[in-house]
Amino acid sequence: MSSHRLRTTLLPILGIALFCFALLARSSTAQIYDRILTDEDRYYLPPATWLRAFTIGYNEAAADVLWATTLVYFGGKENWIKRRAGAGGQDDTAVHTVNYLDLVTSLDPRFRGAYRNGGRLTLYHRGRITRQSVEMAITLLEKGLINFPDDGEIAFNLGFLHYYEMIPFLPGPNSSPQKKRSRQKGVAILRRAAHMNSAPPYSSILSSTLMIKEGLGNLVVEHLKSMLIHETSPSIRRSLETQLFREIGKAAERDIQYTRELRNEWKRDIPYVPFDLFLLTRPNTPVTALEIAEPEFLKEDL
Secondary structure, X not given: OOHHHHHHHHHHHHHHHHHHHHHHHXXXXXXXXXXXXXXXXXXXXXXXXXXXXXXXXOHHHHHHHHHHHHHHHHHHOHHHHHHHHHOOOOOOHHHHHHHHHHHHHHHOOOOHHHHHHHHHHHHHOOOOOOHHHHHHHHHHHXXXXXXXXXXHHHHHHHXXXXXXXXXXXXXXXXXXXXXXXXHHHHHHHHHHHOOOEOOOOOHHHHHHHHHHHOOOHHHHHHHHHHHHHHOOOHHHHHHHHHHHHHHHHHHHHXXXXXXXXXXXXXXXXXOOOOHHHHHHHOOOOOHHHHHHHOOHHHHOOO
């Protein structure tokens, strides 16, 4: 056999052998990579006081870097987390992510996006919600509401967690005292969120519906009247009016008509100022209207 024919025969065989070796090496490398990640999973972060000293005053910049790292941490480990969970390993990534988010918001307490999105990252990072992840998300959002007490999105998310996500993890039947307290706290926060800027547009309907469901009849009418003052969406206003009619019947017509006249007057005269300011500056606004616009339950502590 000539050397040319020998090379022609051996080259494909050698190529197949190299291909098989590459597959084996890739599998072995992936296993080593997983073991390395397991060792490096628990990233150490120094206390916020240390980081402030290291950043020499550039706290917001350091918070941005840590926030970007947190996002990469979730995205970069998504497939590995699934492999590890499939092997029966305990997933503690939510804990480490909360550590990052806590440092981000400690370095920059006014980082609104870290609160708004951090709660979702903590809660839904694997699509499997646990009581621990719900509690950590609640803690983060409570911290956000302290720094942004008028942020409707943060308040709405916090109320949602108390009313919906925490309930399955509390002991006892649906009527147990713990579950009832959690639902009532959720409703209280949701109804407050409905009066805030940046709350979801459906928050007014949801909050009033849940108040009726939880038997808070003494507050429902007051809440509906208040939402009619604040709500701008015509379709949502119609739903609120329907609910108010259902609660107090023909007596609702006077309140509905009055709120319509107030809004028409605001749009006609000074639509460029906030509606609440219009009510305060309007010379003939009766005290009852101001009480509806800022009902007593909004002054309660969360």
